[in-house]
Amino acid sequence: MLKKYLGQLWILLAVASLYVLPAYAADPADQNRAAVVAELKRLSDAWDQAIIRKDRAAIESNMTEDFRQIDGSGDIETKASFVDGLVSDKLVLDPYTVEDFEVRLYDNVALLSGRSHMTGRYDGKPFKSHYRYIDIYIKRNGKWKIVSVQISKIPQP
Structure with a gap:
């Protein structure tokens, strides 16, 4: 009797797993989210590298036309003024990490x-800056572009 009961229990568990296990399988939405996060990380890293290289075309290609930056002093920059400042001969940035x-x-x-x-x-004068930032990207016509940046200075110790 016990053997028959265990056999039926095993069949019941096997059938139940057909309904329960898919809930634990990788959710396509989670897989898609991971792909989007990876794409945005790649765009962000590429943008940082373009800024260090002063590659105007690469910097601008990641930005919307109505881009705005709010800097650490509360000033607002447009796309043109932001990019002009980054590629200025006066500014030399060392490689940085996030x-x-x-x-x-x-x-x-x-x-x-x-x-x-x-x-x-x-x-010609050295500087150090420590800040927190938020970059806002939007997806238009199937492409992610940065529309806004805001930075907040973190005081030097």
Whole structure:
């Protein structure tokens, strides 16, 4: 009797697993989210590298025409003024890395944030900057583009 009961229990568990296991399988939405996050990370890294290289075309190709930046002093920059400042001969940026990188997705809007320690020279004078930032990307016509940047200075210790 026990053998028959265990056999029936085994069949019941096997049938139940057909209904339960798919819930634990990789959700296509999660896979798609991971692909979008990876794409945005790649775009963000490529943009950082273009900024260091002063590659105007690559910088601008990642931006919307109505791009705005709010800098650490609360000033607003347009796409043109932002890019002009980055590619200026007065500015030399050392390679930098981003810490605490995070992506939050909301349909066709993505918020990319992190911290960066930036060093370089402006008009020949060395500078150090430590800041937190948020880059806002939107998806238009199937492409992610940065529409806004805001930075907040973190005081030097």
